Amino acid sequence: MAPDINPLVLLFASIFTSNILLANFLGMCSFISISKDMDSANGLGMSVTAVLTITTAINWVVYKFILIPFDLLYLRFIVFIIIIAATVQVLEMVIDRFSPALYLALGIFLPLITVNCAILGVALFMEIRGYSFIQSLVFAFGSGLGWWLAIVSLAAIQKKVLKAPVPEGLKGAGITLITIGFMAMAFIGFSGMLVVQ
Amino acid sequence: MEKNSMTYTAIFSFIITFILVFLLTLTYIGTKDRVSEYNKNYEISAILKAIGVKFKDEEVQKQFKSIFNLDLPTNKTMIGKINGEDILVSKFSGKALWGTVTGIIAMDKNLKTIKGIGIISHNETPGLGGRIEDSWFLKQFRGETINKNMIKVVQGSGSGNYNFNDGIIDGIVGATRTSKSIEVMINQKIKSLREEVGNE
Amino acid sequence: MSKYKGILKENLWDNNPVFVQILGICSTLAVTNNLTNTFIMTLSVIFVAGFTNFTVASIKHLIPGKVRMIIQTLIISFFVIIVDLLLRAYLPDISKSLGPYVGLIITNCIIMGRAEVFAQSNNPLISLWDGITTGLGYMWILMAIAFIRELLGFGTLFGISVMPEGFQTWTIMIMAPSAFFILGIAIWIINNIRLSKESSK
Numbered sequence: 203m204a205p206d207i208n209p210l211v212l213l214f215a216s217i218f219t220s221n222i223l224l225a226n227f228l229g230m231c232s233f234i235s236i237s238k239d240m241d242s243a244n245g246l247g248m249s250v251t252a253v254l255t256i257t258t259a260i261n262w263v264v265y266k267f268i269l270i271p272f273d274l275l276y277l278r279f280i281v282f283i284i285i286i287a288a289t290v291q292v293l294e295m296v297i298d299r300f301s302p303a304l305y306l307a308l309g310i311f312l313p314l315i316t317v318n319c320a321i322l323g324v325a326l327f328m329e330i331r332g333y334s335f336i337q338s339l340v341f342a343f344g345s346g347l348g349w350w351l352a353i354v355s356l357a358a359i360q361k362k363v364l365k366a367p368v369p370e371g372l373k374g375a376g377i378t379l380i381t382i383g384f385m386a387m388a389f390i391g392f393s394g395m396l397v398v399q
Numbered sequence: 400m401e402k403n404s405m406t407y408t409a410i411f412s413f414i415i416t417f418i419l420v421f422l423l424t425l426t427y428i429g430t431k432d433r434v435s436e437y438n439k440n441y442e443i444s445a446i447l448k449a450i451g452v453k454f455k456d457e458e459v460q461k462q463f464k465s466i467f468n469l470d471l472p473t474n475k476t477m478i479g480k481i482n483g484e485d486i487l488v489s490k491f492s493g494k495a496l497w498g499t500v501t502g503i504i505a506m507d508k509n510l511k512t513i514k515g516i517g518i519i520s521h522n523e524t525p526g527l528g529g530r531i532e533d534s535w536f537l538k539q540f541r542g543e544t545i546n547k548n549m550i551k552v553v554q555g556s557g558s559g560n561y562n563f564n565d566g567i568i569d570g571i572v573g574a575t576r577t578s579k580s581i582e583v584m585i586n587q588k589i590k591s592l593r594e595e596v597g598n599e
Numbered sequence: 600m601s602k603y604k605g606i607l608k609e610n611l612w613d614n615n616p617v618f619v620q621i622l623g624i625c626s627t628l629a630v631t632n633n634l635t636n637t638f639i640m641t642l643s644v645i646f647v648a649g650f651t652n653f654t655v656a657s658i659k660h661l662i663p664g665k666v667r668m669i670i671q672t673l674i675i676s677f678f679v680i681i682v683d684l685l686l687r688a689y690l691p692d693i694s695k696s697l698g699p700y701v702g703l704i705i706t707n708c709i710i711m712g713r714a715e716v717f718a719q720s721n722n723p724l725i726s727l728w729d730g731i732t733t734g735l736g737y738m739w740i741l742m743a744i745a746f747i748r749e750l751l752g753f754g755t756l757f758g759i760s761v762m763p764e765g766f767q768t769w770t771i772m773i774m775a776p777s778a779f780f781i782l783g784i785a786i787w788i789i790n791n792i793r794l795s796k797e798s799s800k
Contacts (some may be wrong), residue, residue, distance in 0.1 A: 207498065220497075227628040231621075231708045239751045276427040276684060277420065279702050280676040281484050287669055319625040319706040325698035331522050367793050371790035375621045383779030390774065408663040415670065418679045426681055430688035437691045527773065573770050 211341040214342030218392035222320050224385055226327075229320030232311075233353055243357040247350025249311045251343065254324055257289045258342035261325045262335055270289045282325045291348075320349055321351045355385060400502060417485045439440035442472055442519055448515035450481065451541060476595060478508075486514055489592060493584025496576045500531070504585060510593055515541045516585070525559070528577030535559045539568050545589060552582035613620030613781055616709045618786045628744075628778040629658045629700055634757045637745035638738075639686070639693050643701060647678040648710045652730035652734035655718040671714045672705070678702045686720040709733060744781050748772045 216222065223229050232246065259281050269275055294312045298305045308363055315321065324345050328338045368377050421539035443459045447466075454462050464470060466479040467488070476489040485508040492501040500521040504579075505514035516537060523529045530536060539559050543550060546566030570578030616622045623644075630636040631749040654674050655662075662670050683701050694701070704710070713733050718726040749755060754762035754771030769778050 207494070227775065227778070228625050228630075228703070232625070276423060276680060279680050279683070279705055280420075280423075280673065283672055283676055283705055284669070300748060310628065317706050317708060317711060319703050322706050323625075323699060323703055326702050330699055369787070372783075372787045372795060375618075376786040376790065379779045379783030379786065382697045383776040383783060386774075386776040387771075390776070403663050408665055411661065411663060412666055416673065419673060423677065423680050425685075426684050430684050433688040434691070437688075441691075482795075527749070579601065 207337065209336055212337055213340050213344040216341050217348040217351065218389060221348040221352060221386075221389050222345040223349050224382065226323065228323040229349050233317055233356070237263075240357050240361075242352070243280075243353045244350075246308055246311045246314075247346075247353050248314055250318065250349050251346025252319065253286075253290060253293065253312075254277050254321055254342045254346040254349075255339060256293070257286045257321060258324055258328060258338050259335075260285050260289060262311065262328060262333075262338045265329060266356050278329065279322075282322060287316050294368050320345065352380045352385065355392050356381065359385075411495045426584075430586035434521060437447065439471065445517035445519050446472055446503050448537075449503045449515040450479070450488065451505075451515050452481065455564065476592065484508075487596070489588065490519070491584055493580060493587065495521060495523055495580040495584075496528055496574075497524065500577075500580065502584075503590055506589075506592065508596075510589065510596060511545060513540050513543045513545065513585075523574070525579050527571065528574040531577060531581060536569075536571060543568070546583065549586040549589065550582060552578045552579075602725070603678070605736075606725070606729055607702040607732045610729065610736040611739065612736070615713075615736040615740065616733055617737055617782075618789050620709075620712070622627055622712060623737065624782065625703065625707070628741075628782070629775075630697060631741055631745040631778055632748045632752055632766045632773050634742065634745045634749050635698075635779065636693065636697055637741050639690065639715040640697060640700065640704075641738035641741055643679075643682045643686075644737055645731055646682060647675060647704055648713060649727050649730035650678050651675050651710055651714055652726035653723050655714045656721055656723040656726035664696055671711060675710055675714070676705050710738060719729065740785065744778065744785065746778055747781055752777070 218225065223233060229250070232393065264281060264285060265278065269278055274281075280379060290312050294305075297312075324342050328341060356378075360378070361380065363377055372380075440456070440459050443463045444454070444456075447454050447459060447462060450466070451468070452462065463472070466481060466522060467477050469477065472490075474490055476487060477540075479486045479488060486505055487510070488503060488505045490501060491504050492499050494500075498521070500523070501519045503517045503519060505516070506512065507514060518532045518537070521529065521531065523531065536559070540550075542563045544564050544566055547573055550566050550568055552568045552570045554572075554575060555567075558569065560567050560569040568578075568582070610616070614620065617624060630640050651671075651674050655671060668763050679702065682704070683694070686697070686701065710730075713730055717729045721729070746756070749757075749772075750761070751769040754760060754768050769777075
């Protein structure tokens, strides 16, 4: 039984108040290494949003029409991850075939995305919360946008940070994490805007 | 057969997938019963806790049967007998911040006092809204008198309002919406119980 | 034997997956506001990392090149599902509070990383050891973070109240940002220790 949440509220929440990265810690690995460059940040953000929406849609269908009826829930991890890997593979081939320009811009990020915890994470959250199809789509799309927003903001901040006098021990991962921490705090501020019932 | 040929790849992938899935199925079947026992007992324990009855884990099903004369909880209102007194127990559910909260409420047969509540399932944030399961929060409902037909959840100190005559519950600090949604769903439940029993 | 000790030291400190390689923090930071959950999570990671390494190292000669990554992912998923099933059956309350984060061990970059880098080129027994020690390196730093977060955020350790009566809990410790801050500061402190060790050599 799907929870009674308005899709618009869900969209807002998944971008801001329950941001997949800043509140749920998912999708960090590529985040920390790529976030130095605006163009890659945008490219990665776009790819993640696209992959998230498509894979979550497929995962929902498989979950609802194959896993549940046949009592195969315990295999969901394997099934989800294979669907994600396959989708990314197919997406790569499709983009390469139809738009070499897009492939040059995004193509290199796609293999990285398969192991991005956010993708599997969104599928698992969808399953645990029992979202309907529309809710899952909205949740996935919103999470992608939220992740994109976070990574672009971080890239922008990092540009300034690189010019600042950061102590030796803090350089690199240390200051990046503290920056993310402040961003996470800032995003918590958004929860005041959300009024349920 | 060449290791990198298509045929070998296909056969290898098939065999390894088969072996892994087979082992997983064995494990799943081996643990299935334990898991469903747990789920059954979880709901029953929530009900017993809501009533305030002390119980031992192994005996929950027996105790439940002795109080309600039922094997399993139903979705309708159940009437139980404790120490000669009648208790009304019913499941409630409502929209909270992240999804539906399902719980159990136990009231005296005149629907004037809440004996206690228990939470069966929720999707709230652990550590924040999730604290509706904490004992300090739930304890506030034990024996709470209902003022003017409803209870009120306020943003208090977050340490619990144990005055059982004022009908006021201390909400969870940092989880205002979840706390408020509990107020709404419990009041709705009390209202529908009253209509059901015909008591005003 | 010394090779084993060397690997232990590497994975616990010099090449620690969390604060040196900065890998695999996703899934576990989320549960570090609670020592018990962190313990079970990191124990699961040790199990999955160790056995995945062992399995990959044992059958690496049989795996065709084209499907290497996906077969490794399959093996990791297998062990994670085993952990999930066992947790649901024997520690159901903890399994509930861990939520989806057990499943996310699959995408934990550390395990995939070790399988690729170590298990593919070493024998099964030492790969098993590498997996276990990597997990241990992962465990100790995350337990340290959880220690601070649970103590200051809830006033408890492993669920047992330890702080004095009037202690006002630091709500920020329960929420996401604190994990980032504490990890960032921990990396700072550890980097300083390592830098001063190097300059004193």
